[in-house]
Amino acid sequence: MAPEIFLTDARSPLTQEVEVLDEHGQRRRISIPAERALTVFVDRRELVTLMTLGAAPELLVIGYLRNQRLIDAIDDIESVTVDWDVAAAAVKTRRGVADFEKKTAKRVVTTGCGQGTVFGNLMDELDRVDLAGPTDPAGRLDQATLYGLLDAMRRQESTYKSAGSVHGCALFRGDELLTFVEDVGRHNAIDTIAGWMWLQGIDGRDKIFYTTGRLTSEMVIKSAQMGVAIVVSRSGITQMGHELATKLGLALFGRATNRHFICYSGFERFDSQPEIARPAPATQAS
Structure with missing residues (x-):
């Protein structure tokens, strides 16, 4: 024990x-x-x-x-x-x-x-990273699940919605939200999730990490250290973040809101379903 x-x-x-003065002088x-x-x-x-x-x-x-x-x-x-x-x-x-x-x-x-x-x-510690392989179902993502994840984040109550100026991070299993954390910096939010995973003994191999912040080298390294091979961001990516993700074999998705996204790396982990990219057009009444 x-x-x-x-x-x-x-x-x-x-x-x-706090008291503020708005554009109407109020x-x-x-x-x-x-x-x-x-x-x-x-x-x-x-x-x-x-x-x-x-x-x-x-x-x-x-x-x-x-x-x-x-x-x-x-x-x-x-x-x-x-x-x-x-x-x-x-x-x-x-x-x-x-x-x-x-x-x-x-x-x-x-x-x-x-x-x-x-x-x-x-x-120097990156050789210790242990991720699910791209053919392992635990390390893959399909487009329908991605949309379900983004919808869950859209509906999530948050400090950002009421006060702004914070970053949010979340851990998913498929499109099931496991935990959600906000902080003034995205690095703090991901560290808090890492602490939660460590304390609970939760493996990252079949998980998806979501962040509102940009995908920098730091975010890529920390996601990989958590054993998470799939990362989704509402924001974009940096050059070093892209290089590290490619080297480590992570799938990175950015600019992900509603039904829009860009897959920057790890294409082999993604099951694209372009037919569901947009809702089917409404049928006209006869």
Whole structure:
């Protein structure tokens, strides 16, 4: 039996009301997303400060440690304690982090919203990626399922709809929504999902990852590390994101809204059904 992990359940408001002046000269109150700093300490050593919405800070921290490959197994974590009064998350491990200084010496400021930070050895870890093969049904996607996924996201209630200015990420099995996370940066949202998967022991091989943000190298790397071979985005893609996806064999879909999308890579994983791209025309009454 796996050792029990102690987690706080730190809560904080996701939005805040502010007074604004609109184009008609009218003052009114609207909601905007909250943004707060969370400094992460691992065994009392400061690691990083994350700017976050704060929806699920414990899962964010766990996913961050996983995606940075600073901790190899979920069982290595004894506790994650978040205290918003001091804006800190304290992680206690069971055996410490081997080569902590070496692993955290090289930092790369990414294109993540709010300037995400990754540690420089991630590229060296890509040979550990284990994805379902393109002929494995678990690693394939058909057009009807893609449309079902996009419709589920269209109907999903979100902070973005009420306040804007956040990114959303989701994990699907087929067109079934498993979990949905929003944060001020897409890298935080994907880390939170990674933490949820790790904590629940969920395999990514038959899953689909969705994001509202652009498909950068960071997003591609983290999706692959989660074992997810199919990634769908409402936005576009960068050159390095495309190169890495092609190298790793991921299927990337961008500009995906309603019944429109572009498949940028991994064509062999996609079962195209162009006949359902548009609804059938209505028949005229005789």
